[in-house]
Amino acid sequence: MSDLKFPDLPGITWQVSWQPSFNTKIQTAVSGKEYRASLMANPIYKLTLNYEFLRHGAKNELRQLVGLFLQTRGAFDNFLYKFPDDSAVTDQLIGVGDGKTKIFQLSRSFGSAFSEPVQNVDVVTNIKVAGVVKTGGYTVSESGLVTFAAAPTGDVSWSGSYFYRVRFEQDSQEVEQFMKDLWSAKKVQLIGSLGRRI
Structure with a gap:
């Protein structure tokens, strides 16, 4: 578990997805009656961020995002994220x-x-x-x-104020170059992480 912080990057779009989710065990009897057990008291949050541009060069935004991904080895380690609308x-x-x-x-x-x-x-x-x-x-x-x-x-x-403790949801992160020294990351997926790495 690390105290690395997700960088504050300017190229984010308004298409941010925020998804709380629970884990409910549902068993349905032959009669159709349901028995439900909630396996989580609090939700795990999933966030999807879209970066329209990440500058490479003097601003180094590309290296900040990819550097964090490489440092955490993808989904292996978690870090802190300050969600602008809930912090x-x-x-x-x-x-x-x-x-x-x-x-x-x-x-x-x-x-x-x-x-x-x-x-x-x-x-x-x-x-x-x-x-x-x-x-x-x-x-x-x-x-x-x-x-x-x-x-x-x-x-x-x-x-x-507070942070979300998250990790990258995937072990791969795609970034695309669309102009000289300009890149985009259409889908940066983060998921809440309460566990410890092994």
Whole structure:
């Protein structure tokens, strides 16, 4: 598992695909009745990025993308990706302090009913307890665990940014040259990666 970061490249098009997916085991009885078991509490995200241009030469965007692919040996190693449309929260509720609990997991919500842990923290702007910014008395681990020196009481929230931990979905990556020193990568496929390399 590495802390390499996917480069911020300017040639990306608006055709970005973002696909959350779960793993559900479905068994259908002879009567037609279904029995379903959810094998994942949180989704794995698939992203498809299209780069209209990657400059070769002074800007070196081609070498940044291909270099990361070569460094991770394709799908072998994972890295961090900051998805522009989902990389930050403001005053995200992470729990209610009961005066006993000292550890809280950073999280982010989608809609009003779904929340999932944030485990690849970029920056924690602030931690609030009962609406008041804490200036100390806590630590935040790389995996997003907030540990308070004294157990808080009241709503606990955070503001900050985070990364997706992903890997290349395939062991090959096509890039095409369409002009001198200009290349494109029509399909850069990334998939969430929680596992460790062997």
